[in-house]
Amino acid sequence: MNEMGSRLMMAVIRDGALWTCHHVGLNGTDGIYTNDVSGTTVDRSGAQGLKLSTDTNGNFLSITNGRVYDPASVDPRYYYFPSLMVNRVGDMVMGFSGSRSNEFIGAYYSYRAADGTVPGQPFLLHPGQWPFTFINRWGDYSYTSLDPVDGLSFWTVQQYAEDDSASDNHWGTWISEILPNAPNP
Numbered sequence: 001m002n003e004m005g006s007r008l009m010m011a012v013i014r015d016g017a018l019w020t021c022h023h024v025g026l027n028g029t030d031g032i033y034t035n036d037v038s039g040t041t042v043d044r045s046g047a048q049g050l051k052l053s054t055d056t057n058g059n060f061l062s063i064t065n066g067r068v069y070d071p072a073s074v075d076p077r078y079y080y081f082p083s084l085m086v087n088r089v090g091d092m093v094m095g096f097s098g099s100r101s102n103e104f105i106g107a108y109y110s111y112r113a114a115d116g117t118v119p120g121q122p123f124l125l126h127p128g129q130w131p132f133t134f135i136n137r138w139g140d141y142s143y144t145s146l147d148p149v150d151g152l153s154f155w156t157v158q159q160y161a162e163d164d165s166a167s168d169n170h171w172g173t174w175i176s177e178i179l180p181n182a183p184n185p
Helices: none
Strands: 011-014 017-027 044-054 060-068 078-086 092-100 103-112 123-126 143-146 154-161 171-178
Touching: 011 078, 017 078, 017 092, 044 092, 060 092, 078 154, 092 143, 092 154, 092 171, 103 171, 123 154, 123 171
Parallel strands: 044 078, 078 143
Antiparallel strands: 011 017, 017 044, 044 060, 078 092, 092 103, 103 123, 103 154, 143 154, 154 171
């Protein structure tokens, strides 16, 4: 994960606002960001969505962020390599990878409904099934998009650690349809 950094992963403009996301190094159970580039004070990572709003003249108005992180005091889950999309009514879905010391890399998602509703914790789309050592790249297959038919539902493609003993690339992709505020998959 360190080789890839915490770059912005994707961006979308919806109703005059720019939305983007990235993962951030965190320290502690309250989701506090640390800009320690050495990583010595980082004890978990979170997936963060950002909304940058402007007025009709293009003047900056505000930044809103939503950070998904594990508040566990022992063995917290790390979330990383997010992608996001916003639908026509303002719901935002973010898909990402997640793992911890006793759990292989799985595929997750969270959302922020247009009315501000957010779930307490992310939803697991597909659990990891095999160790992944980061010899190969990770994060290239994180993408979230709108359903082209209704403009409301989302589709996300996320990586997970796959049990593929026939290959050196122990990863797979999981594709899911997501409806915010619907029961989790």
